[in-house]
Amino acid sequence: MSAFTASCRNLAAGTLALVCSLTASATPVTYSAWTVADITLGANHYKHAEIHFSLTGDTNDLSAFDTGVVPDGQEGCGWQIQKGIVSVRIVAGTKTITAHLRPGQVSVAHDSCNLGAGFVGYFPDGLQPGYPLVIDGGSVPYSNGGGVALGQPGFQAAPNYLGSNLTWSGHAWSCINFPPEQLWYDAYTTGASTAGLGKCGDPSAYPLHTDKGDLIVYQNLYYMPSEFNGAVPAGEVLYDDYGGSLNDGFFAAALGAPAAGGE
Amino acid sequence: MKKLLSSVALACGLLGLTAAAQAGKSITYTMYADTTAMGPVMIGANSYSGQIALSFESDTHFAHLAKENGVYVYRNDTGTASITISGGGTTVTAHIRPGQVYVRYDQVNGDLGFGSTAGGIYYPLTISCNQCYGYDGITSALADIAAYPADESAYPGNIMSYATELQGPAYLTGVLAVSATTPPAINTDLGPMIIGGPNAPGNGKAIFMARIN
Numbered sequence: 167m168s169a170f171t172a173s174c175r176n177l178a179a180g181t182l183a184l185v186c187s188l189t190a191s192a193t194p195v196t197y198s199a200w201t202v203a204d205i206t207l208g209a210n211h212y213k214h215a216e217i218h219f220s221l222t223g224d225t226n227d228l229s230a231f232d233t234g235v236v237p238d239g240q241e242g243c244g245w246q247i248q249k250g251i252v253s254v255r256i257v258a259g260t261k262t263i264t265a266h267l268r269p270g271q272v273s274v275a276h277d278s279c280n281l282g283a284g285f286v287g288y289f290p291d292g293l294q295p296g297y298p299l300v301i302d303g304g305s306v307p308y309s310n311g312g313g314v315a316l317g318q319p320g321f322q323a324a325p326n327y328l329g330s331n332l333t334w335s336g337h338a339w340s341c342i343n344f345p346p347e348q349l350w351y352d353a354y355t356t357g358a359s360t361a362g363l364g365k366c367g368d369p370s371a372y373p374l375h376t377d378k379g380d381l382i383v384y385q386n387l388y389y390m391p392s393e394f395n396g397a398v399p400a401g402e403v404l405y406d407d408y409g410g411s412l413n414d415g416f417f418a419a420a421l422g423a424p425a426a427g428g429e
Numbered sequence: 430m431k432k433l434l435s436s437v438a439l440a441c442g443l444l445g446l447t448a449a450a451q452a453g454k455s456i457t458y459t460m461y462a463d464t465t466a467m468g469p470v471m472i473g474a475n476s477y478s479g480q481i482a483l484s485f486e487s488d489t490h491f492a493h494l495a496k497e498n499g500v501y502v503y504r505n506d507t508g509t510a511s512i513t514i515s516g517g518g519t520t521v522t523a524h525i526r527p528g529q530v531y532v533r534y535d536q537v538n539g540d541l542g543f544g545s546t547a548g549g550i551y552y553p554l555t556i557s558c559n560q561c562y563g564y565d566g567i568t569s570a571l572a573d574i575a576a577y578p579a580d581e582s583a584y585p586g587n588i589m590s591y592a593t594e595l596q597g598p599a600y601l602t603g604v605l606a607v608s609a610t611t612p613p614a615i616n617t618d619l620g621p622m623i624i625g626g627p628n629a630p631g632n633g634k635a636i637f638m639a640r641i642n
Binding site: 196201202214303304305307331332333334335336337386387388389390391392399400401405406408409410412413414415416418420421422424 | 461462463464465466478479480516517518562563564565566567570580582583584585598600602603630632633634635636638
């Protein structure tokens with residue numbers, strides 16, 4: 167999902183071109199994603215807890231994005247929504263905790279060029295396209311929007327899947343500096359230092375602020391096989407931007423007003 | 430890849446089962462999947478789409494080790510099963526008639542989930558690795574390590590703690606098997622149920638959880 171990175175960096179830089187808007191009537195919608203992870207909320211740490219993110223908004227606030235082909239040859243495209251009420255529900259054993267995120271920290275996006283969908287965070291140093299929770303691959307649909315770069319004749323916006331009911335599964339990522347293995351390979355192939363690359367960054371430096379304290383989600387399930395016929399030992403570099411995560415999760419959209427007490 | 434569990438691991442498993450059998454606990458096994466990958470769930474004359482949660486309520490007393498085709502697997506055949514499909518703001522739950530489905534974990538071959546008397550070990554809902562490399566999920570990772578113990582270094586240091594004997598809390602992930610033929614119906618209180626089939630898109634990921642109640 168390297169293009170997803172690129173797309174989101176463009177988002178963060180404010181250079182994203184919104185290429186179309188919905189003409190359908192506004193409809194309440196709830197987007198959700200969940201997995202099991204280690205989590206810190208305020209002063210409490212939960213191991214192997216369910217974490218459910220939700221954004222309640224309106225389909226009228228969906229907007230298309232397409233980065234065009236960026237310098238690394240990749241492209242990000244799809245739909246996203248930045249406006250809505252975001253909450254998180256943690257289920258740890260018999261205990262359930264719900265917290266509300268302060269506005270402006272998280273949006274929902276589906277990058278159909280890169281089979282990713284989920285909750286992406288905005289931080290002072292930019293947007294994190296794989297954090298706090300993105301579902302990757304699996305049944306997340308692919309579309310490259312016609313394969314024509316933004317602004318070129320024949321450009322097509324990707325289908326707006328986020329405007330309908332859906333449920334997708336895929337690998338779950340809660341990864342700072344996603345996709346880190348791409349950064350590692352870029353450095354490795356140019357002979358630059360790979361120190362600190364190839365792994366997800368420390369999420370404790372990227373707290374999400376909630377009414378129950380700061381929220382941190384950890385990517386503890388990974389796959390790091392040896393590379394280049396053993397030249398790089400196992401445990402050094404994530405396999406790739408899909409198989410580097412052993413964790414799975416689900417992303418869903420449900421049209422209509424949320425049920426009382428629901429996500 | 431189809432390597433037998435080591436005798437040490439097997440002995441530990443048998444000891445664990447013996448201890449647990451003396452103090453059974455209520456346990457619920459649940460597999461989560463999605464109909465985008467599996468195709469809609471047909472129950473009676475109705476079609477349902479969304480997230481699938483197939484659950485099996487039992488007691489740890491009933492979990493046992495069995496040898497099947499030369500491989501030791503963990504099974505629980507005694508319990509009450511139900512399926513819930515949630516999508517588009519609606520939820521439906523059907524209760525599966527007794528004696529049709531069971532829970533099964535074959536660590537060596539990377540198969541985990543719900544089999545049935547009607548459809549065999551992969552149906553209605555089972556994680557199964559194709560090549561049993563880590564990138565498919567935790568279940569594949571454990572199968573990889575069972576075959577090639579040295580591969581453990583590619584995974585988190587606590588990866589072996591995710592292996593389950595169906596005796597306690599568990600969390601595993603993986604790729605869903607899809608039936609190549611039209612699967613048989615499983616009887617529920619809402620009518621015959623069919624999940625997936627040869628037209629299912631596939632590529633679905635799944636989460637298997639066991640919770641002590």
